[in-house]
Amino acid sequence: MGITEIMSNIKILMLPVIIIIGLEFLLIGLYFFYYQRRRSDHQKQIPVKKLLLGAIFIGYIVFVLELTVIGRGTSHFMQLNLQPFSGYIDAWKKYSLRDLQNCLFNILMFVPLGMFLPLLMAKCKEFKWLLLVVVGATASIETYQALSGAGIFELDDLINNSLGGIIGYQLYKLIASMAHNKKVKVKSLIGNLAIPLLMGLIFIVMNIVYAQQEFGHLAINAYTKSKMSDVHVSTSLELSAAPIVAPVYKKIIQEDDVKDLLQQKLGLSEMNVSDVKDNDETLVEDKNGVAYTLVTNNSEGQWWLTENNYTPEQISAVEQEEKAKSLMDELSILPQDAEFTVQENGEFEWTLPDRPDVTKDYWTGDVSLGLKPDGHIYSLTYSLHENQFIREVNIQSPTEIYERIKEGDFPQIKYNALVQEEDLIIKKGDQIEIESIELSYMYDTKGFYQPIYNVSGKFNDNDWFTLIQARK
Template identity: 80%
Template structure:
């Protein structure tokens, strides 16, 4: 889940929270109106009432995130491996995977701030920690028993860390209020958690930058327990050491707008850019609107006529027009496989050829033409694989041994397969039918060799991917 999606979900969940807090503020106003007429009665301080209202809204928000409206796809599942979320994020070098860990920390920060402000007893750290840990254990246990989630040790650690950080922020604010100034010792001490995490992330980035190659997402897995699991194969596996090539993905970020202006006469109208990947409205000399969608990170772009509906045309006539237009655009780096698709569009394809051990282009270009020969769709998805060097790789025998030891990721091999179906259990059977060399892009854009291992898992089609490079 990306940042945009998270923000969108939070906005949706915040609506009932805002309504509840609004109702509470209305009740507080009515309470003070009534109490003002009862002069002999002691009033509850307005500050505590407001904090209490915010606290109730916060509790509702947490319950929405963790309990209310969640599905029941996980039954009695637990992940007690410490730091597994951080390990997965590191192996994938993925901010998206790290987001979940950080969000679980931030979710409990308000609890560490609000509790000491509301109840004096929780100004003592031991009582606050007890509530934070107790609340997390309660949520995790409920999710496990109801199937709404998995009991994860990481969640317990992250939530507790968030509560402690919130308490430190409260202590820092209290120190500044009491001393009327910021003490460096108090500042450093109470910001120890984010400072420590920042230092860790800095060191991780330094280590990552020093590595020649990036990380492969398939390496982010928890080792399976293979006790009483039968693994077999009829293959004759080689134990000989061998090598395989590694390539680097090279993105050619050409100025697409200038190309379309010069070759097709399309001029830009406006831009909706989002960090290099956005939509640009362009039009031809007759004012026909097109949308140019770009993904600069991948070197891809798509041009589409906003109002045109494809029609059946003479393929023979259009084929010559398509080839002529492609020559005019000069965006094919070399000869490609030309095909006419069933929908009447044309495709030029450069197949993946990692066996060449030299630089090569791969990807495809798709073109759709109107009856008059003008473009109604053009999709560019080509990039260059630059040969780096050959690396030593594991032998098929070693790969098979890794399968037997449970050192492989369980990949969802079918859309109907549930996560619980992928958990290796006592009595399961895995039959290996093929171990083939393939390639996969890592987090630095290197095209690394991997093994595609396929066969049967309890009689069903199954496969997994294992890094081939030693």
């Protein structure tokens, strides 16, 4: 779950929390109005601040339960992940901000708990009691998720939630120290912020290490080795053990201003701009007032131009072929060696196949153009990029890949939506038959196009495949 999705969910979940807290405040107000009028002088008054704090705390508990317990599905019955720091390891291997955000969110979610408890419970001003409550709370949530199928019991979540509670407690101690001493003591500041500072330092070091690496990380490397005892792995392939090299490329994104291009070549003018997730969406119109929507994905160098409210008609594409080629020549957005094909409904496509077997730069992708019967454009899609040759690297041989599979050093990939996670766990007695080991390519986190092996075959008589990094 990315930060945008997290924030969207938080906005939805906050509504009942706000309503509950509002009702609590109303009840507190009514209680004090009634209590102040009827209480006797010897009766002890309940502090208003503590009641208000308790009301907010209840709202916070409801919010946490909404995130972790209420309304979740039941697709993970009795699943456990007891590998510590697996989330951080996966985030590093994939260099994924999304995965790291999930870890940090689990920490932040329990920071308020570490601050509320010592304010509401005198016993929790002692660290040992606070830690016991925090660990007990997160363990209860994880146990419920595992028993109900609402989630996986993850040791990582237990660690992150507890860490959040500890950070919250340290913040409470820091604020209490500042309030008591009327000033900030450096020793207290450093001591109580030690964990966040240490985590920040670790992240800085990780980024420095990553920046120094020539290539990025491949998402397929985020896995845990399988136990292969009593697992039968076989193949009828004749595997080569000879040393092999393969080229590595770098994806080059063209940063030309699409709007200027379309304005100059097609006479389109901008009307309105909006952001839709990772894309920029622009409303444009031509000289005749016909409205189009231009969607650009700057991170991928792709864009789509579509006429609004137009339904493609069946026309003779042959008659429009020369017009289509002429328009593309005028736009000057195609490499010369693109393969031209005629589609249906007045659509034409220019394709540049992926060919990562050459030691030179090459273009890949496609461009499609849709024309109306009168020869005007109703759609134009650009999805081309250049792969720049970097150098050849030594890669593992098919024999080495086969040995890796025998050792369980490969990811188990969910090859279709019907496969459950538990079906991918390799157990004693399982059989893997390797039918093909083919060289393929995948982009890493730095945009390098790296060689990988696509290994396919049978897993317990079911179709199966995995992807393994080829570079040594």
